[in-house]
Amino acid sequence: MLIRDLFNQKKRTLSFEVFPPVREGNLESLFATIAELEELKPDFISVTYGAGGGTRDKTIEIASRVKNEIRSEALAHLTCVASSRDDIARILEDMKAQNIENILALRGDPPRGEERFVRPEGGFGFANELVEFIKAHGAFSIGVAGYPEGHPEAPSVEDDLKNLKRKVDAGADFIVTQLFFHNDDFYRFRDRVMAMKIRVPVIPGIFPILNYRQILRITELCGSKIPPALGERLCRLQDKPGEVEKYGIEYAQDQAWDLVRNEVCGLHICTMNRSRAARTIVRELAL
Numbered sequence: 001m002l003i004r005d006l007f008n009q010k011k012r013t014l015s016f017e018v019f020p021p022v023r024e025g026n027l028e029s030l031f032a033t034i035a036e037l038e039e040l041k042p043d044f045i046s047v048t049y050g051a052g053g054g055t056r057d058k059t060i061e062i063a064s065r066v067k068n069e070i071r072s073e074a075l076a077h078l079t080c081v082a083s084s085r086d087d088i089a090r091i092l093e094d095m096k097a098q099n100i101e102n103i104l105a106l107r108g109d110p111p112r113g114e115e116r117f118v119r120p121e122g123g124f125g126f127a128n129e130l131v132e133f134i135k136a137h138g139a140f141s142i143g144v145a146g147y148p149e150g151h152p153e154a155p156s157v158e159d160d161l162k163n164l165k166r167k168v169d170a171g172a173d174f175i176v177t178q179l180f181f182h183n184d185d186f187y188r189f190r191d192r193v194m195a196m197k198i199r200v201p202v203i204p205g206i207f208p209i210l211n212y213r214q215i216l217r218i219t220e221l222c223g224s225k226i227p228p229a230l231g232e233r234l235c236r237l238q239d240k241p242g243e244v245e246k247y248g249i250e251y252a253q254d255q256a257w258d259l260v261r262n263e264v265c266g267l268h269i270c271t272m273n274r275s276r277a278a279r280t281i282v283r284e285l286a287l
């Protein structure tokens with residue numbers, strides 16, 4: 001099913017994000033997690049696309065199993081990194097052959113150790129170009145990334161919003177946001193999106209914190225801010241991993257409650273390939 005059609009049928013979607021494990025043996029453990037997530041009846045499961053090399057083929061393999069074996073809906077992420085137009089065309093054909101109908105179209109981050117993203121030879125420099133290409137090569141439903149706090153490379157939030165509009169004008173059907181820890185950032189972003197006459201659903205990305213060092217690394221990379229009170233609490237708990245996880249899940253749960261009260265059209269929960277946080281959040285919300 002095309003994800004764009006879901007929004008006409010449902011007041012609010014529920015989705016989970018997983019990533020392809022680096023080690024081969026961990027694939028079955030991921031599918032055990034996906035089976036647990038499926039009990040929560042998500043509308044779709046999204047599968048990230050490796051920043052480089054090895055795990056890329058796995059994205060299609062996992063999305064295909066979600067779609068064809070588990071018979072749930074899959075959203076396969078795809079980036080412009082290290083791919084020419086021909087490479088992307090081949091990937092799209094592969095996706096069609098696997099019955100994958102939904103793609104999250106991304107530019108991708110610069111490879112490790114490089115400061116700027118450089119357009120790959122014969123490829124795309126920005127996600128809006130990828131959206132346009134996908135649109136011309138199949139009947140996919142296309143999602144794109146949005147940044148409530150602005151993308152770290154954008155000169156201003158306004159510039160970033162103009163670039164978001166380019167992606168939607170190129171054919172994107174929905175927006176999934178970067179993680180954020182201050183819901184007001186999301187509400188302000190949603191208002192600005194509406195003011196720009198961007199008329200597609202905006203799904204907030206929720207990231208339950210499970211590990212102190214991991215969240216420091218991730219936020220440093222993606223530029224999302226950790227509010228001071230949250231940061232201080234996590235810092236105090238850092239030597240008690242169980243307490244960090246418990247508090248991280250509680251915090252995400254509070255965020256999710258507030259988002260639902262404020263009529264978001266979906267909740268997209270990053271799982272880090274573990275189901276516990278998602279199960280707690282969804283069951284408490286009685287979604």
Ligand SMILES: Cc1cc2nc3c(=O)[nH]c(=O)nc-3n(C[C@H](O)[C@H](O)[C@H](O)COP(=O)(O)OP(=O)(O)OC[C@H]3O[C@@H](n4cnc5c(N)ncnc54)[C@H](O)[C@@H]3O)c2cc1C
Nearest residue numbers: 048049077106107108109126127145151153154160163178
């Ligand atoms: C929900 C979500 C899922 C993600 N999944 C993955 C994943 O699976 N794999 C992965 O590697 N990364 C993933 N990322 C990270 C993403 O690849 C990075 O944030 C990347 O730096 C930007 O990707 P983008 O698609 O937003 O790029 P773009 O929309 O191309 O934007 C990149 C920068 O360029 C600017 N810009 C955009 N278009 C133009 C233009 N036409 N002219 C001038 N400037 C422009 C933007 O303002 C922004 O600063 C994800 C991010 C999110 C929010």
